[in-house]
Amino acid sequence: MKFVQNLFDATRPAVTTGKLKGLYPLHNALETMFFVPNHNAHSGAHVRDAIDMKRTMVTVIFALVPALIFGLFNAGYQHHLAIGQIESGWANFWTLENAMYGALKVVPMIAVTYIAGLAIEIYFAYRNKHAVNEGFLVSGLLIPLIMPVDIPLWMVAISTAFAVLIGKEVFGGTGMNILNPALTARAFAFFAYPTYMSGDKVWAGLSNVDGVSSATALGQYATTGSTDYSAWDAFLGIIPGSIGETSTVAILIGAVYLISTGVGSWKIMFSAVLGALAMGLVFNGVADLMISPEQQSYLAVPFYYHLVFGGFAFGAVFMATDPVSAAHTERGKWIYGFLVGVFSIMIRVFNPAYPEGVMLAILLMNVMAPLIDHYVVNANIQKRLKRAQTVQA
Amino acid sequence: MSTEVKPQEKERLFSKKNRKLLTDPFNESNPITVQVLGICSALAITVKMKPALVMGLSVIVVTAFSNLITSLIRNYIPNRIRIIVQLVVVAALVIIVDQILKAYVYDVSKQLSVFVGLIITNCIIMGRIEAFSLGNPPWKSFLDGIGNGAGYGAILIVVAFFRELLGSGTLFDVPILEPLGVYELGYKNNGMMLLPPMALIMLALVIWAQRSRTKSLIEKE
Numbered sequence: 001m002k003f004v005q006n007l008f009d010a011t012r013p014a015v016t017t018g019k020l021k022g023l024y025p026l027h028n029a030l031e032t033m034f035f036v037p038n039h040n041a042h043s044g045a046h047v048r049d050a051i052d053m054k055r056t057m058v059t060v061i062f063a064l065v066p067a068l069i070f071g072l073f074n075a076g077y078q079h080h081l082a083i084g085q086i087e088s089g090w091a092n093f094w095t096l097e098n099a100m101y102g103a104l105k106v107v108p109m110i111a112v113t114y115i116a117g118l119a120i121e122i123y124f125a126y127r128n129k130h131a132v133n134e135g136f137l138v139s140g141l142l143i144p145l146i147m148p149v150d151i152p153l154w155m156v157a158i159s160t161a162f163a164v165l166i167g168k169e170v171f172g173g174t175g176m177n178i179l180n181p182a183l184t185a186r187a188f189a190f191f192a193y194p195t196y197m198s199g200d201k202v203w204a205g206l207s208n209v210d211g212v213s214s215a216t217a218l219g220q221y222a223t224t225g226s227t228d229y230s231a232w233d234a235f236l237g238i239i240p241g242s243i244g245e246t247s248t249v250a251i252l253i254g255a256v257y258l259i260s261t262g263v264g265s266w267k268i269m270f271s272a273v274l275g276a277l278a279m280g281l282v283f284n285g286v287a288d289l290m291i292s293p294e295q296q297s298y299l300a301v302p303f304y305y306h307l308v309f310g311g312f313a314f315g316a317v318f319m320a321t322d323p324v325s326a327a328h329t330e331r332g333k334w335i336y337g338f339l340v341g342v343f344s345i346m347i348r349v350f351n352p353a354y355p356e357g358v359m360l361a362i363l364l365m366n367v368m369a370p371l372i373d374h375y376v377v378n379a380n381i382q383k384r385l386k387r388a389q390t391v392q393a
Numbered sequence: 394m395s396t397e398v399k400p401q402e403k404e405r406l407f408s409k410k411n412r413k414l415l416t417d418p419f420n421e422s423n424p425i426t427v428q429v430l431g432i433c434s435a436l437a438i439t440v441k442m443k444p445a446l447v448m449g450l451s452v453i454v455v456t457a458f459s460n461l462i463t464s465l466i467r468n469y470i471p472n473r474i475r476i477i478v479q480l481v482v483v484a485a486l487v488i489i490v491d492q493i494l495k496a497y498v499y500d501v502s503k504q505l506s507v508f509v510g511l512i513i514t515n516c517i518i519m520g521r522i523e524a525f526s527l528g529n530p531p532w533k534s535f536l537d538g539i540g541n542g543a544g545y546g547a548i549l550i551v552v553a554f555f556r557e558l559l560g561s562g563t564l565f566d567v568p569i570l571e572p573l574g575v576y577e578l579g580y581k582n583n584g585m586m587l588l589p590p591m592a593l594i595m596l597a598l599v600i601w602a603q604r605s606r607t608k609s610l611i612e613k614e
Binding site for chain 2: 152154155158166170188191192193194195196
């Protein structure tokens with residue numbers, strides 16, 4: 001490590017006072033990635049805490065690791081299964097071959113996302129003369145995890161660039177964005193290249209095998225009203241789907257870690273699950289009133305299925321809890337999370353064009369979050385005002 | 394003692410001031426990107442270059458002639474009913490344009506559908522009549538109309554250029570990307586470009602680019 005430290009020390013004069021002044025944000029970003037910054041406060045009293053933005057972001061990345069590792073194995077497993085090389089079953093899941101195939105597909109995606117996103121971030125840091133923000137550390141890992149394995153790398157790059165530029169930088173960078181950047185990237189890819197993303201045939205690393213592809217559970221539901229995958233398989237995660245979204249178990253491990261470190265809001269996660277369950281139950285209840293059989297069959301999907309299929313768990317744990325774009329008030333978080341759950345299931349069931357509703361539900365609620373906060377804050381003011389008046393009277 | 398009145402110096406047809414009337418709407422007072430008028434039609438008809446061009450031309454004709462006509466009769470219009478008079482003039486011109494489009498470019502006219510008729514509600518036209526031609530001589534008003542119509546059309550063309558090129562891979566329905574061979578490299582058309590939200594985003598990017606170039610447009614905080 002001494003060598004790295006020396007390297008940074010040696011190059012510091014060049015970027016602080018020397019010719020390469022413009023590169024200071026880049027230097028600073030790389031240095032703080034390796035070492036705890038030795039910045040000192042210059043005035044006033046400051047409370048110093050080890051949880052700065054970088055630590056928060058790294059915590060989220062740790063929480064994503066189980067889903068990522070499971071995704072690697074699952075990518076290889078689904079691929080080998082689809083080309084008929086292996087039998088289905090857990091015996092063939094945790095194999096080196098699967099992991100190798102998954103890594104070959106996923107690692108380039110992660111690399112492309114980071115290169116495309118960071119290039120724009122660094123350019124804007126340089127242009128606006130501020131340090132490179134850490135926000136993209138998480139977005140850069142989230143984006144590959146919510147993409148199908150098969151998507152061409154250039155689409156990943158364009159979606160990432162769009163999300164960072166239009167979703168974040170035009171609003172003023174990290175912390176100012178209205179929408180979750182990772183979901184913005186997915187939404188862009190979803191609407192721009194629907195054939196790659198549309199949900200029914202998004203899987204499975206098969207570009208070299210023509211005519212073979214496996215439908216996701218939600219895709220099957222949207223077209224036929226039933227699925228081959230059991231809820232238990234979906235819970236464990238050996239079903240086709242985007243890289244990080246399939247295994248509810250792996251996501252739950254991440255959720256526990258996020259909640260225990262206090263980084264993710266348990267209120268949002270919990271109320272999102274409540275919302276989804278409530279909506280699922282309502283749909284189950286009214287299923288018999290529907291006339292057309294397709295509508296009926298989708299409405300009658302057992303309510304707990306919605307929690308384990310598709311990207312719901314991933315969205316509720318990692319996307320809806322984004323501290324920037326979620327509601328900020330404590331009561332607002334309950335409302336926000338609940339509505340995320342409700343709209344996710346509603347879009348899934350009612351709109352056959354969008355087999356997956358979580359992305360759109362969270363983006364919609366991202367937009368609504370400031371409104372929720374506004375009313376929660378106002379209600380609080382009114383309440384206290386009333387109290388003060390009764391005390392006075 | 395002569396009471397000879399010194400003849401007023403006649404302003405040249407394309408004096409500096411008049412030229413400014415033509416060129417200003419392209420940048421500093423562009424109807425779409427600066428005054429944010431006429432957005433709805435800009436979103437609706439910029440999927441392809443051809444309708445955008447035809448729409449731009451139609452709006453140039455309507456703004457120019459409605460400005461000219463109202464300016465000619467500006468001293469005879471009773472102030473109270475001026476909006477009705479303006480509407481009559483604009484409506485007549487729009488109907489003429491609509492009929493001409495139907496007669497000569499029927500397919501484009503079908504694509505533009507209601508938006509030709511809706512030129513009458515385009516805020517640019519009423520805005521220019523109210524703000525300019527009611528208080529200025531005919532020639533100037535005519536130039537102002539052409540300038541604003543063209544400023545509007547220019548933005549439509551820019552937005553439509555990117556939307557058609559990236560969304561369909563064509564320009565004026567002529568394949569551009571296919572002969573270049575980019576599809577063989579794995580390129581796919583961007584379906585989002587064909588959806589209305591992308592027009593809004595393209596417009597925002599145009600405004601961004603324009604403001605970075607013309608610093609005088611940036612509001613002081």
